[in-house]
Amino acid sequence: MSGKWSSEVWRLAEPIYNEILNLPFVRELAAGTLSEERFLFYLEQDALYIDNYCRVLAHIASRIGVRQYTEDFLRFASDGVAVEKALHEFFLKDGVRDVVPTPTCLLYCSYESACGLQSVEIEVAAVLPCFWVYQRVGKEILGSCRPGNPYARWIETYADEMFEASTSQAIEICDVLAAFASKEIRERMTEAFLNSTRMEWMFWNSAYNLEKWKI
Numbered sequence: 001m002s003g004k005w006s007s008e009v010w011r012l013a014e015p016i017y018n019e020i021l022n023l024p025f026v027r028e029l030a031a032g033t034l035s036e037e038r039f040l041f042y043l044e045q046d047a048l049y050i051d052n053y054c055r056v057l058a059h060i061a062s063r064i065g066v067r068q069y070t071e072d073f074l075r076f077a078s079d080g081v082a083v084e085k086a087l088h089e090f091f092l093k094d095g096v097r098d099v100v101p102t103p104t105c106l107l108y109c110s111y112e113s114a115c116g117l118q119s120v121e122i123e124v125a126a127v128l129p130c131f132w133v134y135q136r137v138g139k140e141i142l143g144s145c146r147p148g149n150p151y152a153r154w155i156e157t158y159a160d161e162m163f164e165a166s167t168s169q170a171i172e173i174c175d176v177l178a179a180f181a182s183k184e185i186r187e188r189m190t191e192a193f194l195n196s197t198r199m200e201w202m203f204w205n206s207a208y209n210l211e212k213w214k215i
Helices: 005-021 024-031 036-063 067-091 103-115 120-142 152-159 161-179 183-208
Strands: none
Touching: 005 024, 005 120, 005 161, 005 183, 024 036, 024 120, 024 152, 024 183, 036 067, 036 103, 036 120, 036 183, 067 152, 067 161, 103 120, 103 183, 120 152, 120 161, 120 183, 152 161, 161 183
């Protein structure tokens, strides 16, 4: 084994990340031209995702076995709830409706939950893209966010220094876990990270297309 796991896995994930930046949803979000319908559709699906995501984070906290990491993941879970609540109060004036998860949302939630049946290293790797991709996207598009962009609050949330610090801590934890993991576990961590990164692409793409169940 040579080099940090995070450097290796980001190199592999970067083509996916670049495709995320090229999504119409992300480009229009940055320009402030994304339709309100698409953004609210995304935000309601994101509420369902975050609800599950925070449960997964708490599950990681219960089994990671290092006191500091347990505290970190409990904080990540509580911060996720707080951030989501603040964004919903700002953008969803009528609150979250009774929403059915899209096929993509259900797939992503189910995948992360299923990773909890594997070793904790794999479960941690599976949740990392939700930190890392969002932080990178937020920081990337903040620079092109013009005054009056109706989605500036969302962009600023994920470009925030506190979110960046949490992301860095999550990456560091993954690197420590990978450093002590077997070759097989490290490879499965990489697979989980890449799968979740692909599902980040799918999530934004599905929101732009207002994805529905076909039958």
